[in-house]
Amino acid sequence: MSESVEQPELEAPPGEVTAELAEDMQIATGTREPILESAGVSMVFGGLRALNEVTFSLKEGEIIGLIGPNGAGKTTFFNCLTGLYTPTSGSVTLRGAPMPQDPARVTEAGVARTFQNIRLFPSMTATENVLVGRHVRMKQGPVSSLLHGPRFRRSEAEAHDRAEKLLAFVGLTRFADELARNLPYGDQRRLEIARALATDPSVLLLDEPTAGMNAQETEATRQLIFAIRDLGVSVVVIEHDTKFIFTLCDRVLVLVQGELLVEGSPDEVRGDPRVVEAYLGAPPDEVEAQIHAGEES
Amino acid sequence: MSEVTSESASTTETAEAPVRTVPAAPPARHTGRLAGPLNALAPHAKIGMVVGGVLSIVGAYLAWSTFVLNEGAYPERATLTMFVEPFGVTGFRLHITLLGLATIVVALLRVPAKHRIVRGLGVGVTAVAVLNGLWITVEGGGLGAITASDGTVAFGSIVALVGGLVTVLSATAGGLEDKPVWEWKLAWWVEWILLLVVFVLILLLVAEVLTSGGQGGVVNPYAGVVFLSLLAALAGAFAALNASGLLTWVGEVSERHRVFSVVVLLLCALALPFTGAGTEYWMTVASNIGVYAATAIGLNIVVGLAGLLDLGYVAFLGIGAFVAANLSGAAASVIGIHVPFLLVMVISAVVAGIFGAIVGSPTLRVRGDYLAIVTLAFGEIFVRSAQNNIAGLTGGANAIPNIPQVALGSFQFNQSISLGPIQLPGGVMYYVAIVLLVAAVMLVFGNLKNSRLGRAWIAIREDEDAAAAMGIRTGPIKILAFLIGAMLAGFAGAFFAHKTAVVAYDSFRFLESVTLLAAVILGGMGTIPGAVLGASILFVLPEKLREFADYRLLLFGLALVLIMRFRPQGIIADKHRKAELAEDPEDAAKEAPGALPTEVK
Amino acid sequence: MSIFLSQIANGLMFGSLIALIAIGYTMVYGIITLINFAHGEIFMVGAYGGLATLTYWVPTAVVARWYFALPIALVAGALVSMLVAVAMERFAYRPLRNAPRLAPLITALGVSVALQEAVRVFYPGATAAIPFPPLFIQGAFVIPIGDGVVIRYTGILLIVVSLGLAFGLERFVERTRLGRAMRATSQDRDTARLMGIDPDRVIVLTFAIGGALAGVAGVLYGSYLNNINIDMGFQNGIFAFTAAVLGGIGNIRGAVVGGLVIGLVRALGGQYLPGGTAYDYVWIFVVLIIVLVFRPQGFFGESERVRA
C-alpha cells in the first residue's frame, strides 16, 4: 500500500519539533570542543595498507564530509571509528577517552551510525525500529521486563514518546505502524537516521545517506542533516556526491589510498589541484562509475 | 490500541456503514486451469450455489453405506431416508445438512463476500463427503460399499461430494471477493457479553472435538474418522466465518478488551473439567500438553524471538525433571531429601537456567546452522549422560521411579474432587496447576516480548550487526534468551516429574526436541498462543488417531516438510513481525547480506 | 602398545566410513549452505537398497560369491541412494531455495524422520535389525606386535574403497568441467549463472554424487558389521556432519581427514578417557562443540564465510 501513497513535499523538520527534541536529548554543550578524534590511525589487512596515519578531529556541532575515490579507505576508516575494526596502530578517542572496541559500547558511548546499504529490522514497524534504538538509554532489567511494573511503564511511555518525536522529526509519522520493509527507499534511509538518533548520540556517522536518491530527496536529506546539527549532534558524512558534500559540510576531508590528502573548508578543497587529480587521474567514465557504484566492500 | 489505522487511498468510508469495505465481486474472468468452465459457469453462479447446497442436503439424507459394518452400522444408520425419519440426522450428516443449509441461505441473501463464504462451506461439505466416503469404501472393502451392492444402494457420499464440488465451483466462478472489514463498535458491555459467548462457544467446541467419536478403542472403532470428519466440517465452517470477516472483527474486539479476554479465556480453560472432556484421561492428556506447551513457549523465546535454532531443547525439560525427581524424596534418588514442591519448581528452573546459559554460551561465537548443531550435540550429551546414570543422579537405565504425587496436606493431586454434586475426575488438580503454569509462562513470554529485552531479541533475529550498532550487547542478550527459555522448561520439568511419577532418560531424546520445535513452528513462531496451539495439536491428533499409531512418525515427518513448504509462518502468523521463516522469497533475495565485513576482528 | 595400535586401526576403519558419508554433507553444504540432515538417512536407505537387491533380485548362487555380490550391491546401493537424494532435492529442498535459512533445515529434519519411518514401515522386517550378507573375505589377519593387532579384511576394504572414492572425487572436482562448474557455483551462484552454468543442474549433480557415496557407504557398513538397522543413519549422519565441520566444510579432503579424526576420537576416547565406551560418543560431541566454537572453519577451511 505504501508504494501508492503520493510523496508529500519533503522539507526540513518543523522548528518546534527540533526544539523539543533538542531539549529531550540534551546533547549540545555549546563548547565547540573536539569530540571525536583520531591520531595516526593505520589499518593493515594482510599485506594491504588500507589506512595510513589518518589524524582528524571533529568539533562539537560540526558537519564533516569524508570523500575520496573508490578504495580510498573511507569505509575502513568509518569502521575504525565505530569499533568494528581495531586499528593496527594509532588511537581513536571520544571526548578524550579511548574508543571502546565493541560496536555496542561505541553506541553506548554516544557514537551512532547508519549503513551504506540500509540495514533496518525489516519485519519490525518504523516505531519499533526506533524503539530498538532507544534500547541503550532505557532502564529496564530482565525482572522489570517480566513484571511490567510502574517503572517499566514509565520508561516504555518515555521511549514511545521519543520515538513519536523522532519520526515526526524525520517526517515519517504517517508510516509509524508500517513494517520497515514496506517503506519507500528514501524513507528507509530517513528511518535509519531516526533509529540512530534514538540512541542520543553526540556523534552521528552517516554512510552515503543520499545513495540512490533523486535531487529532491537529496535536498531534503541536506535539510535534515542541518536540523540534526541543530539538535547539537556532530555529524560525519561519507559521500560520493561531492556537490552534496560541498554544500553541506563545514569541513571536508579527502582520503586517497588510505592517506589523508587534503583537509579544509569546502572552498579550499574544491580548488585544490591534488583533489582534482586524485579524482580525475582515472578516465572520466570510471569516475562516473565510481559515483554511482557502491563503496569498496 | 489501533485507533490510528492509516488506510489505503482506495478505502471508501461512510459514517454509518459498519462495513468499511464491501468489495464488489470482481469481474468474473478466470485464467489458468479450469478457466473455460468457470467463465461459462459465471453467469449462473447463484443457481449453481443453490443447487450445490440442495445436493449436499439430499446427499446427507440418502444412505451412505450398502454394508452393515462389523461394529454396527457405520457410524449410525446406513439406510436412513428422508421419509422414515426426517429429523433423525446426527453426526457427519447433520454437519453436511447444516453446511448445505448455510450455503443456500448465504447464496440467496445479499451478504458481503458471499462467494468466498460459500466456497468455504462447499469445501467443508466436500471434505466431509470425501473422508467418510473413503472410509466406508476402505472398511467395506471396495467401491460397492458406497454405490450399489447386494441389492442395496447407497449414493449418499457421492451425491454429497457432487453437491460440495458444485458449490465450490459455482462460488469460484462467481468471483471471489476480498475479505470485508467490519468496523462495528458496540457499548463495552455488549462487547463483553459477545466475547464471553464466543469464548464459551470455543470451550464447548473444544470439548466436543475432544470427545467426538467417543474415546476410541475396540468398542468404538470409528472414533478416528468421526473425529476427522468433525474437523473437516469445522474447517469448512471456520473458512466461511473467516471469509465473512467476522473472525477478524471478533479478534479486534478482543484486542480492545485484552485483559477481559485473557481472564475469560483462562476461566474457560479452567472450566474444561466441567464439560464432556472432564475425564481423567483428558485431564492427563491436557496436563502433558501443558508441560510441552510451557516448554515450547520457552523454546519460542529462543527460536521465535531471538531466532536461534535449538535442536537439543528437551534436555532442559529433562534437567528440570531430574532435579525435581532428586528432590522429591523418591527412594531411587541419591540425594534423598524431600523439598516442598513450589521450592522444587524454583530450584529446577534455576538449575535448568544455568545449563541454558552454558549451552547458550557458544552463541557468542557460533551462528546459524552451526549453533543448531552445537545445541544438538549438547542434547545428545545429556541423553547419553543420563542413560549412563551420571553421578548417580539420573537412575540410568532404571530411571527414577515412584516420585510421590504433589500433595496439599493430605490431598494428593491425582485424586478426584467432589464439588457438591459435581464429581471432578482424578488428575484435575494437576490440570488446574498446569493451566495456571502455562498462563504464567504465557504472561512471561508476552511481557518479555513487548519490552526492551524482547525488542532486542527480535532485532538480533532480524539483523544481528545492526542490532549491535544500536547498542545492543548481543552476546549477553542471546545467552539471556537461552537462560530464560531453559528456566521455563525447567519449571515444566519439575511438574513433569511429579505428574508422570517416573523420570527416565528416554523421555528426552532428539525426537522430542524435534517435536517441540514442530509445536512452535506449527502454532506460529514468535506468537504467544502459537506454542500452546502447536503442542495441543501434536498431542491431541495422535491421541484421537491411535489407529494410525504405526504411521505417526511418518506422517509427522511429512507434515514438517509440507508445513515448511506451504505455510512456514504456522497456523497463527505473527501479525506484525512475520517470523524469519515467513519472509517472502523476493524479500529474502532483496535483503542479501550487506557488504559490511563484521566478522573480521 | 598393541591395544593402542588396535584402537588406531579400529578408529581408521570406522573413520573412513564416516568420511565417505561426510563427503556428501560437505559437498551439499559447500554449494547451497544447507545442513542436509537427511543425508544420514540416505546412507541408511543405500544399505537397505543394496540388501533388497541381494535378497529379492539376485540369485543366491551369485550372492554367495562375494566378487559378484559386492559390486552388484555397491552399485545398487549407490543407485537407490542417488535416486532418493535427487528426489529429495527436487521435492523438498528446491522449492525452498530462496526461503530463509531455518526453513530448509527444518525440512531436512522432517525428511529425515519420514525416510527412517518409511523404511521401518514398508521394508519387510525393518522394525528390527536385519542380517546383511558378508560381501567380502571374512576373517582377519594379525600383525604380530605384542598381543597382536587384529585387522579385519572387511575393514581393509572399507578403508581402500572410501579413500579411493574420495581421491577420485577430488580429482573429478578439480580436473573436470563439471567439477569446475561445481566449484564456481559454490563460490557464487549468481555469477556462475552468468557464466552459463545452470546452478540447478549442478545442485542436482551434487546431491547425486553425495547420495551415491552415501549408498556405497551404506553397503560397506552392512558388509562390515553384518547387520543394518533403521537407526544407523541418524547417529552416523551426525558424526559425518561433525567430520565435515572438522575438516572445514566444503572441502573434500577435509571431510576425509575429519572422518578419520572422528574415528580415532571414538576409539581412543573409549579406551583411555573416563567412562570408557559408555561415553565414547560423548567425546565426539565434545570435539564437535570445541571445534565449532574455537575453529569453525575447521582444519582446512579458508574463510569464515560459511558461518553466517
Add this chain to the structure above:
Amino acid sequence: MSRTRKVATTAALLAGVLALSACSTNREEASSGGGGSCDTSKGTLVVGFVAPLSGSLSALGLGMKNSTDLAVNQANQACKVPGYRLALQAEDDQATAQIAGQAATKLASDPNVVGVIGTLNSSTAQTVAPILAQKKIVEISPANTNPALTQGDNYATAPARPNATYFRTATTDAIQGPFAAQFLVQKQGKKNIAVIDDGKTYGAGLADQFAAEAQKLGATIAARLKVGEKDTDFSGVITQIRGANPDAVYYGGEYPVAGPLSKQLADAGLNIPLMGGDGIVDSTYAQLGGREGDFATNVGAPPEQQPSAKAFIDAYAAAGYSEPYSAYGALTYDAANVLIDGLSKTVGNGTFSDASRDGLISAVQATNLQGATGAISFDQFGDTTNKVLTVYTVQGGKFTPLETGTYAAS
C-alpha cells in the same frame, strides 16, 4: 498452480493413509474370530495392551501385540468367557513414560477393560502400574524386569508390594543372571569373564546380576563395559577385552547387538563363547553373526519338550502375522492367557462389572497354568514363581536346548 498441487498432495496423502489402514476390511461378512459360534450376547470385554508400537522399539512391541492378539482370538474361538466377546485394544506408549501414562489412563477410564498386558519398558511400567491399580485393573507384564516394580523401592532390604494389581510373567534379572552365572562358571568352568551390556534396563540389570553371582562363585570379571544400544561397530570394546584374555563373554542385551558382537569377537581372534539372556534368543541370532557354541538362557522348558510352547509357536505361524513374535512373544502369550483364564474363572456364567475386579485380582494371584514358558503361578509380590530356565546353545545355526533346570540361589 501451487494451490491445486497442495490440494492434490493432501488428497493423495489422505488416500494413502486410508489405503494403508485397510489391511483387513471391517465388513461383518468378513469378520473372523469375532466370536465364532460362541454366544456373545453380554457384549464385549476389552483386553488392554500398552507397549511401543512406533519408533525403534516397535519390533518387540508389535511381537507382543500379536501374541496377545493370538491369545485373545483363541479365547474367543474357544468361548473361554461365556457370553462375552473379548477384544484387544492396543495402545502405543512411544516408549516414553508420559505417553504410557496417557494410554493407561485412557484404558483405565473404559469400564469394559478387564486387564492390561504390558508394558515393555520398566520405566513406562512405573507410571502405568499405579494408574491401573487405582482402578483395580490387573496389569500383567511379560517384559518388565526391574525388581522395584513388585517388591518396592527397598526390594533388597524390605520388600513390600506397591501395587496389588501388578503381576509379571517375566523373570526378574535376579533369577536369570545368576542362573547363567552358575552355568558358565560351575558347569563350563569359565573363570575369567568379560561382561558387556547395552545400558538399557533389561540388559544392564541382567549383566549386573550375572557379574555379582559370577564373582560370588569365584570367577573374575575381566572387564565390565557398555556399548550403545544402537551400536554395531564393537571393535573398540573388543580391543579392550582382548587385552584381558577372557575365556567367555556375557552380554546383557538383545540379539541385534549380540549377533554382530559375537561375530566380531571371532574376527578379532577371540574364539570364546558369548552368552546372553532371553533377549538374544531369536531365530535371526546366527544370521546376525552369532556363532556355534554361543549360549543363552531362556525362561521355561524348551518348547520341544513342552507341547504348550510348541502349540504357541505353531499357532503364531499359522495366524500369519507380519512381524515375528520376537523376544517376549511367549511370555506375552502366557500373560494374556493368565488374564483370560482368571477372567473366565471370575465371570463364570455371570456378568462382569466393577464389582468383579477384586475377584479377578485374586483369580490371577491364584493362577496355576501351564503356559508356553512352563508352569505359571505368582508369589506374594506378583512375580512369577516359574524358575525353570533352559540353557540353549547355538547348533547348526539355531538355538538348541542344552539343559533345563530350576534356579536355586547359591
